Amino acid sequence: MKYFHAFTVITFFILIIVALFNYNCNNDKQNDKLELRYYMWGTPTVANLHRELLNQFEKENPGVSVRLEASNWGAYWDKLQIQLASGAAPDVYWMSSAYFYNFVDAGVFRNLAPYIKRDSVKLENYFQEGYPVKSQDEIYGLWKDMTAVVLFYNKNMFDEQGLAYPDESWDWNDFLVTAKKLTIDVNGDNIIDQWGTAAFMPYIEEYIGPMVFSNGGLVLNESKTKCLLDQPAAIEAIQFMVDLLRKHKVCVLPSQTGSVGGDPFMTGQVAMIQNISALIPEYSKVKNFHWSIAPIPKSPQTNKRITTSGCLVHVINSETKHPEMAWKLVKFLSEEKAQTVMAESKLFVPSLKKVAQEVFTAPPPDNMIEVLKAADYAHDLQPTANWLEWNNAVQRALEPAFLGNKSVSECCQAAVKAVDRIINE
Amino acid sequence: MIKLKNNIKETIYGYLMISPWLIGFIIFIAGSMIASIYLSFTNWRLIGDSSWVGFENYRTILSDDPRFWKSIYNTAYYTFIAVPLGAMGSLLLALLMNQKVCGIKIYRTFYYLPVVTSGVATAILWSWIFNPRLGLLNYVLGLIGINGPDWLLSEVWSKPAFILMSLWGIGGSMIIFLAGLQSIPEVLYESAKIDGANWWHKFRHITVPMLSPTTFFVLVMGVIGSFQIFTSAFVITNGGPADSTLFYVLYLYQNAFQYFRMGYASALAWILFIIIFMFTFIQFRFAKRWVHYETLQ
Numbered sequence: 001m002k003y004f005h006a007f008t009v010i011t012f013f014i015l016i017i018v019a020l021f022n023y024n025c026n027n028d029k030q031n032d033k034l035e036l037r038y039y040m041w042g043t044p045t046v047a048n049l050h051r052e053l054l055n056q057f058e059k060e061n062p063g064v065s066v067r068l069e070a071s072n073w074g075a076y077w078d079k080l081q082i083q084l085a086s087g088a089a090p091d092v093y094w095m096s097s098a099y100f101y102n103f104v105d106a107g108v109f110r111n112l113a114p115y116i117k118r119d120s121v122k123l124e125n126y127f128q129e130g131y132p133v134k135s136q137d138e139i140y141g142l143w144k145d146m147t148a149v150v151l152f153y154n155k156n157m158f159d160e161q162g163l164a165y166p167d168e169s170w171d172w173n174d175f176l177v178t179a180k181k182l183t184i185d186v187n188g189d190n191i192i193d194q195w196g197t198a199a200f201m202p203y204i205e206e207y208i209g210p211m212v213f214s215n216g217g218l219v220l221n222e223s224k225t226k227c228l229l230d231q232p233a234a235i236e237a238i239q240f241m242v243d244l245l246r247k248h249k250v251c252v253l254p255s256q257t258g259s260v261g262g263d264p265f266m267t268g269q270v271a272m273i274q275n276i277s278a279l280i281p282e283y284s285k286v287k288n289f290h291w292s293i294a295p296i297p298k299s300p301q302t303n304k305r306i307t308t309s310g311c312l313v314h315v316i317n318s319e320t321k322h323p324e325m326a327w328k329l330v331k332f333l334s335e336e337k338a339q340t341v342m343a344e345s346k347l348f349v350p351s352l353k354k355v356a357q358e359v360f361t362a363p364p365p366d367n368m369i370e371v372l373k374a375a376d377y378a379h380d381l382q383p384t385a386n387w388l389e390w391n392n393a394v395q396r397a398l399e400p401a402f403l404g405n406k407s408v409s410e411c412c413q414a415a416v417k418a419v420d421r422i423i424n425e
Numbered sequence: 426m427i428k429l430k431n432n433i434k435e436t437i438y439g440y441l442m443i444s445p446w447l448i449g450f451i452i453f454i455a456g457s458m459i460a461s462i463y464l465s466f467t468n469w470r471l472i473g474d475s476s477w478v479g480f481e482n483y484r485t486i487l488s489d490d491p492r493f494w495k496s497i498y499n500t501a502y503y504t505f506i507a508v509p510l511g512a513m514g515s516l517l518l519a520l521l522m523n524q525k526v527c528g529i530k531i532y533r534t535f536y537y538l539p540v541v542t543s544g545v546a547t548a549i550l551w552s553w554i555f556n557p558r559l560g561l562l563n564y565v566l567g568l569i570g571i572n573g574p575d576w577l578l579s580e581v582w583s584k585p586a587f588i589l590m591s592l593w594g595i596g597g598s599m600i601i602f603l604a605g606l607q608s609i610p611e612v613l614y615e616s617a618k619i620d621g622a623n624w625w626h627k628f629r630h631i632t633v634p635m636l637s638p639t640t641f642f643v644l645v646m647g648v649i650g651s652f653q654i655f656t657s658a659f660v661i662t663n664g665g666p667a668d669s670t671l672f673y674v675l676y677l678y679q680n681a682f683q684y685f686r687m688g689y690a691s692a693l694a695w696i697l698f699i700i701i702f703m704f705t706f707i708q709f710r711f712a713k714r715w716v717h718y719e720t721l722q
Contacts, residue, residue: 107473
């Protein structure tokens with residue numbers, strides 16, 4: 001009798017499993033629609049915007065459905081890696097120009113150069129900086145949006161002190177003088193509660209890169225075989241940043257402001273912040289003060305300003321079953337109609353110059369044109385296969401200087417040592 | 426004959442009962458572990474080709490990777506302070522919670538509560554507590570006239586901050602100690618009392634030795650757990666400032682999922698396994714000297 005029970009239970013399970021498999025098979029047969037998988041990162045708002053774009057694409061291409069998969073920035077890369085490794089990668093997905101070189105040599109992207117040539121896509125109509133082109137015959141992505149580092153400033157704070165807004169004429173000295181005037185104790189308790197500027201730890205994209213480039217230096221040499229942060233131009237630029245924080249005390253680290261986990265610019269504790277344009281949607285949520293955008297200040301040494309800029313592209317899985325349709329989707333998203341939707345949302349700076357100039361720059365917020373202008377004086381992020389790794393290494397090496405534990409030149413030498421090791425691996 | 430048959434039947438049932446766990450273990454854990462031994466001898470990067478590199482990963486880790494030694498130092502620093510401190514704290518708490526006071530169960534629940542909160546939530550909570558300007562900790566220190574440090578922004582104070590944070594979870598070992606305390610027969614204390622022992626004598630000569638198997642368990646599990654500290658560091662500092670909170674598993678994670686060196690990370694994982702194995706082995710070796718398993722029969 002007992003055996004009988006066991007037998008029934010096992011049979012029952014087998015039946016369920018068979019039924020499940022069968023169900024799947026039937027489903028496949030019924031579903032002769034062509035399905036593409038689209039993978040992205042971002043908030044639900046961003047995902048909804050893309051869902052709308054994909055709906056539009058589906059409408060224009062009957063018989064095609066696009067499944068949208070989204071995760072947050074960190075999980076995106078973990079999941080993508082694992083999907084690529086197990087051969088289950090999405091057909092079309094987002095690629096940041098900084099990560100591009102990590103993947104490209106593994107052959108996971110489809111070469112889009114033949115399609116670009118065939119459909120005569122005009123590449124020159126897009127913002128170029130950071131565009132991951134290996135050569136004329138090897139292009140692995142098509143534009144989505146661009147980012148550039150600019151100077152955001154709190155107009156109310158400038159007005160309260162009767163100061164002129166930052167403009168193109170500013171160099172580091174003007175920046176410092178104004179920052180000093182904006183670092184004040186607002187409520188009179190003898191503790192500073194408003195700062196001229198804020199710096200997150202030494203990130204290359206927002207701080208080290210723009211400052212060093214503007215001062216005539218480079219983070220890596222042109223052939224990307226050697227780190228140049230121990231050169232005088234770089235040391236001087238980094239010293240200026242450290243001085244803002246430690247000597248002049250006009251700069252604050254976000255975690256010191258008490259705006260826990262937040263951005264002290266958004267909480268109205270900081271007058272100016274040098275940051276990437278990708279933060280515009282976040283900053284647009286600010287309701288209790290007006291802000292605007294200016295170019296980053298020039299280096300007084302070189303009288304030049306060079307900011308950093310990158311772009312985001314769509315790539316196609318080299319193993320996709322539907323390359324033609326995937327290309328159609330990628331192209332659709334880079335064209336005027338889709339780019340306009342992105343521009344109107346103000347969530348992204350569209351890569352298509354025309355749309356960016358005509359649609360994206362319409363206020364509010366004002367001065368959005370500065371983001372586009374920044375593209376004209378921008379350097380790329382010097383991407384390599386180990387970009388993230390050496391970026392982190394630079395940050396780690398420079399942190400003691402920002403914390404006041406070691407001299408800048410000492411830290412710069414440590415950075416060079418660590419970076420050289422990584423890029424020459 | 427019939428008996429043998431019954432035995433076999435019972436064995437089969439036994440395995441059937443544990444089979445969901447066993448199958449899960451074989452497929453998802455044992456399989457991956459064996460695969461990771463192989464991977465640790467390759468330069469696999471998840472995607473693209475990989476090749477056999479022999480002991481190269483191990484050689485690099487041990488002889489040519491300053492961050493490995495940094496992470497070992499940080500993890501050892503953390504473990505050897507946090508574990509004894511945690512064990513002492515939880516024993517003290519267990520002794521308090523073992524008092525026959527009205528509403529003691531409510532207190533026990535309170536002290537155990539932090540253990541069931543999610544690690545990420547705890548980490549974020551503590552990053553607020555450590556905030557140099559508005560944090561609770563520096564506020565309390567300020568009341569007694571101490572100017573608190575920039576906890577998580579200081580290379581010196583970041584590790585002590587994590588040790589303090591680890592004490593948040595002592596409720597877990599408290600429960601284990603409590604169970605240990607309650608299994609000590611009351612008669613022992615009674616007879617000691619008759620012999621004229623004071624509270625210290627009772628504690629030193631009855632509680633401590635009778636509790637030694639529990640203490641041993643708490644220490645072994647504590648060391649294993651501490652060597653694997655990850656969540657709080659990952660959420661709060663991500664290893665910074667200047668690698669002062671780069672703990673071993675965080676470094677392993679960075680290699681595997683941020684820098685895509687799966688082979689290297691696998692080698693790191695096996696080195697950690699050996700380290701933990703060694704420490705556990707040493708603890709078992711020393712246990713013979715101070716752990717007593719006598720029970721009252």
